[in-house]
Amino acid sequence: MNTSATTTDETRIPAFAAERGRRNVSRIVWMPLLLLALLLAGCSANGIAQGMSEDGRLRITATTGMVADAAREIGGEHVEVTTLMGPGVDPHLFKASQGDIRKLDRAAIIFYGGLHLEGNMTRILEKMAAQKPVVAVTEQMPRDRLIGTGEGESGEYDPHVWFDVQLWTSAAKTVQETLMREDPANAERYREQGERYLNELEELHRYVQNRMDEIPQEGRVLVTAHDAFGYFGRAYGVEVVGLQGISTAAEFGARDVSTLRDYLVERGIRAVFVESSLPARSMQAIVAGAAQRGHEVAIGGELFSDAMGEPGTDEGTYIGMVKHNADTIAEALR
Incomplete structure (x- = not known):
């Protein structure tokens, strides 16, 4: 009986020790992860402190x-x-x-x-x-x-x-x-x-x-690659026509090109504009199409629409970009 009891206790002790060891290992593994999670939560709660540059900005x-x-x-x-x-x-x-x-x-x-x-x-x-x-x-x-x-x-x-x-x-x-x-x-x-x-x-x-007021009323027609200048037209009294829709994700086709070409010919429009963030080939195709119809149209210049110019230039600021656009439009359409 005693021998049997001793044997049972001896088999239990290693099993208990092993279980306790596994729990200790589990604590060793999970405690740092828990602390890391709490730290990250604290950083998220204190986003300003987390988002400071080395020089305190x-x-x-x-x-x-x-x-x-x-x-x-x-x-x-x-x-x-x-x-x-x-x-x-x-x-x-x-x-x-x-x-x-x-x-x-x-x-x-x-x-x-x-x-x-x-x-x-x-x-x-x-x-x-x-x-x-x-x-x-x-x-x-x-x-x-x-x-x-x-x-x-x-x-x-x-x-x-x-x-x-x-x-x-x-x-x-x-x-x-x-x-x-x-x-x-x-x-x-x-x-x-x-x-x-x-x-x-x-x-x-x-x-x-003031710059738009320099353009004769009948000549205030702004033709661009996509319909990004609606607010500009409304604010400053300019008719705006775009080859593409408001989003450049929308595709344009041959019918859109021919429709805009015919519009230029019928209205006698002399200048269209390309955009810095879009390929110029679509507007060049329209200019070529108008020429085939006997109507000369020039590229009036490049406008900044969805992106500004290079950093360090006047056009690389919002004010400089808007002035560039206004000057380019006025000089081409006056």
Whole structure:
């Protein structure tokens, strides 16, 4: 009996020790993972601290150059701004790379255009909103001032709002208010720089209007590769015609080309414009087609539509880009 009992205890002791060992190993493996999860949760809750640059500036990632420029002008010395879509990039067709995702992940605040300007990338931005402030700069724009559209993926409204300078002031105010809310320590500085920038935008609006007033009324017809200038036309009294729809994701065909060619001939239009973010061949084909009909049409110049110019140039800023467009249009159509 005793021998049997001893044998039973001896077999139980190693089994118990093994189980206890497995529990200890489990604790060793899972405790660091639990701590890591808690740490990550804490970082997400404290997004501003996580999104600071090495020199103490607030990290901001913006999708387009126009949005980034507003953040840079208002944020000034307190922000480090990264732009996902550089010169010549079409936001309608943009696909985020792993590097782009990392830029979004390390930011304290993400600004984007909204109104489905960024196409399928909108889904990524919506997921990021669970971790940090992700702000569409068009979110506070009065809907009665937006141009409605029923074109497929482009959404309910035309997203090219930056071509109406006065409407774009609403985007600047959204950037200003977000920075003041998320970084209250520097709120007064954001307030000052925001007011300065808004004054500059008001001056820009008057500049564009004056340049368009130089064009005879019957000659104010702006023909471009895609219908991105609707807000510009409405704000400054210019008739706008685009080969493609509001989104470049929509294809155009031979009928669209011939229809626009005939329109140029019938209206006696002398100049059309190419865009920096789209191939020029479509407009060149229309010019050639009009010539075959005995009507000479010139390429009036290159306009910036969905992307700004190279960094370090005047066209690499929002104000410089808009002035370039206004000057190019005025010189070609006067």
